[in-house]
Amino acid sequence: MTGTSLSRRRLLTGATAAAASLALTGCVGRSEGDYAQVSGEVPPQFARRERVVLWSAFTSANAKILQSVIDGFNGSQQDIFCEIQVFPGYSPLDSKLAASFAVSQVPDIVTLSDVNWNRYFLAETLEPLNGYFDSGFGPGAFHPRFLAEGTIRDQVYWLPWARSTPLFYYNKEIFAGAGLPDRGPRTFTELREWGRQLKGFRYRGSPVKMRGYSSTDDWYFQGATWAFSGGYSDGMTSRLDSEQTVAALEFDRAFIHDDQMGYLAGDINADFVAGVTATICNSTGALTSLLKAAKFEFGAAFLPEQDGPGVPTGGSGLAIMRNATKARKQATWEVVKYLAETGAPEWSLNTGYLPVTTSSLNSSKIKERNAKTPAYQVAQDQLSRARQPDAMRRYVNETIAEVLIALQKVYASDADPREALHEAARTLAPGIQRVLPKYRRMVTS
Incomplete structure (x- = not known):
């Protein structure tokens, strides 16, 4: 049950440093079509086709699933070859993409x-x-809730693909043995009460x-x-050290250190599957892998509320690079159309990510899967109370790193939540000021 240590140096390097110093300077964009395509390998049978490069952050099983989808595209027509180049996660991809602008070479489509x-x-x-949508393939091909998150000033820039929300996962055997209901807690207060009831319980011989x-x-x-009526920000005004946000972190501090029923895990999935912890909060995208790994029955429920719901959307979507040539962008759009109309059901069915296209929402196979395993339907139903993360988390690149440092202090060292969040807010103030002019122009124009 040991936790892992996070350092400011580790958190603020890589993608954070690259994107903060390059992508947000406003100096990376040049006129349309003046960037070369990144290099790669084209099999001989595809040598005469228009090449499209897709940069993907998906690894392991998800990488194989995406490759299967793209293989289907490459086999469905004779004009375009889509090549996937894989990165070990979003941060390495983000770092490489930011750096690619410095040498005027970019991929065509990216999972951002x-x-x-x-x-x-x-x-x-x-x-x-x-301008790429037409009567045969329009915005209606995508879930309107997720499409709206990639839309700014009525213009779409980011299309939904691997989208998710967190779910509350619980071990049904542990809950039954401790006399807890077969459901998720409705509130954080109820979660804490259940934690106290569980104290001293042993599962398979271990605490x-x-x-x-x-x-x-x-x-x-x-x-x-x-859920505690707080937030990271209101627009670009920080709320990190507001009374409500402090209350949310104080709940975690008390749950971990006073009640001693929470802890900082090195790998929440591994601990849950091993029966070390009765519950975790993790992505809907983790559901499929948890079902394969767990040797016990578990449930999936909505996240707890308190003053109200607190469900963030997450995951990634597809963006086309503006600086590619017109021919490459048009070919890339054909890949997008295939993904939305044909590939999306296969992707959602095999990964566990939420259905985000009309084709996947209407898929009989996905409906059958949800009926057989209701946890998948829980994930879709919870979307009605979800919202995208606060603006500061999305636009100020250092925010996640600074919040993680604050969480680490509280979770691992029982630091005062108010002091930890106040320090994070103070440190983030210059970043807010850096982004603020562009953000204001974006929301007012």
């Missing part, structure tokens, strides 16, 4: 996360997509905690701030 595509928008490097906390992702805390 929900918190970094906005920065490339501010840097004017993303292609506006409204068990109520919740394992993630040490590397603040996504769940973003949702908790809303």
